[in-house]
Amino acid sequence: MKKLFNNYINTFKGLSREVWWLSLITLINRAGTMVIPFLSLYLNKSLGFSMPEVGIVMSFWGVGSLIGTWLGGKLTDVIGYYKVMFVSLFLTGVLFFSLQYITSFYGFCFGILLVMLAADTFRPAMFVALSAYSKPENKTRSVTLIRLAINLGFSAGPAIGGLIITGIGYQSLFWVDGITCVLAAILLVQVLHPKKAKTLDEVKVEKPISVYKDKLFWVFFVAMFIFGFTFMQYFSTMPLYYKDARFLSEFEIGLLMGFNGFFIFVFEMPLINWLENKKKSKIKLVLIGLLLLSFSFIAINTTSWVGILVVGMLLMTIGEMVAFPFSNAFAIERGKKGNQGQYMAMYAISFSLANIFCHNVGMLLIDEYGYAFTWSLMAIFAMLGVIVLFILLLMLKKEKSASNEVLQRLVNKKTVTS
Known part of the structure; x- marks a missing residue:
């Protein structure tokens, strides 16, 4: 059993400190987006939206995600992954705070589109950062560690969210989501600032x-x-x-x-x-x-x-x-x-x-x-x-x-x- 445990621990060895910090930031960020699994319930039960209206709102969620992902890729190539990740995390936190005050159907469609647009600019920037902070031979395992962080976040987030809804109510989810995004942005500045982080494989192509x-x-x-x-x-x-x-x-x-x-x-x-x-x-x-x-x-x-x-x-x-x-x-x-x-x-x-x-x-x-x-x-x-x-x-x-x-x-x- 001890040998099995040691072999398991050894699979994580060799990954850079920056990749571990990036995984922690991703974990905080993904655990924080606990409003998403309860969004359809909130719209239907609290705001009184019909099921077709809930479906339309979720479509705006998908469109916002798509636009944000595309925009994140463009901005990463222009201003760099660090700035994109910081602005994405901080802006998503502010938008989550604001979303709780929107109660109209059209307003919420626009609001959720903006939230997901800001949130998903993070994804391509994070993957480019992951590449820069990983040695070439460790890239696949680095991706796997990020996936573990995402899975843990998605597992813990809904469970915590359910407890918060039961104890305080839906509105509090928006505050918790916003706070966790801002905390992730602050942690990013503290541990992955370009002056502190060690780049291992940043690629600059003259004629991309x-x-x-x-x-x-x-x-x-x-x-x-x-x-x-x-x-x-x-x-x-x-x-x-x-x-x-x-x-x-x-x-x-x-x-x-x-x-x-x-x-x-x-x-x-x-x-x-x-x-x-x-x-x-x-x-x-x-x-x-x-x-x-x-x-x-x-x-x-x-x-x-x-x-x-x-x-x-x-x-x-x-x-x-x-x-x-x-x-x-x-x-x-x-x-x-x-x-x-x-x-x-x-x-x-x-x-x-x-x-x-x-x-x-x-x-x-x-x-x-x-x-x-x-x-x-x-x-x-x-x-x-x-x-x-x-x-x-x-x-x-x-x-x-x-x-x-x-x-x-x-x-x-x-x-x-x-």
Whole structure:
């Protein structure tokens, strides 16, 4: 047992101090956004919005996230990741304070759009900072540590939020969210100020390649959209399936969903460390992750045995653990030849776009054709993503061969000249 524990601890060794601080800031920030899981309840129960109105507000949330992510990438390339992260955290805190005073439908649509626009400028800047503060060989594990912080934040946030609502009321959530964002901004200044932080791998490209001209990255973008679209069904439509078709209680659903976060927290870092040592292609590993996600939808359609729900959740969780860190690391690596902010923004936007469409499409499919048909369609859609990634693998192989040929010509030319 002691050896097992020591091996687990060793998987975290070698990561820079700055990456640990960035993870703590991300944890505080994500735990602080506890109003988001309760937003639909607040709008419906406290402000009296109808369900269609709640749906429209959530769409504005998605649009704000998309615009903020794009803007964050642009600003990161212009003024740097540190300034973008600080302004994002501080401004999000101020906007959360203000949001509690908005009670009209149109006002809240505009308010939530501004909040998410400010909040999600943080994401591409954070990923570029993560790249700068990590040694090249540690980037995937650094991403994994950030994911652990995000998962912990999302796990703790709703639990604390529920207690706050019960004890004080919905209004207090906006104050707590705002305060935690401002605290994260203050911590950023104290520990990651450019004069204090040690940059390990900051990339400056004189003639950067625009992400919009990188055809291979756009193939990757399509695959990530498909991955996000199918993956997020587990956090929107799947709980309804557990309740309506499998007759699980809210407590049982909570345990099943909690299993996802717990499994990731315990096993993701050792798994990523093991896979990195295997020296496998990042895209090949993302492909395997998406394949496991597809299998999870197939599994829950095969039998009425309730235990298959755990099997499905396990397959999805392992797929997530493999696909997310290595897809992120691929985007960071690809961004080294261009504007990193742009690349990381487009990576995040693929999931923001999926977030805008996946929930409504999933609900409509279930309402029209039922759960079994919807899960089969999601499995097929995920398989389509696997095919896209396989095409990307072939394109990357061709690109590598072309680069090797160019390099060989230069070597030959130099030899002849000598």
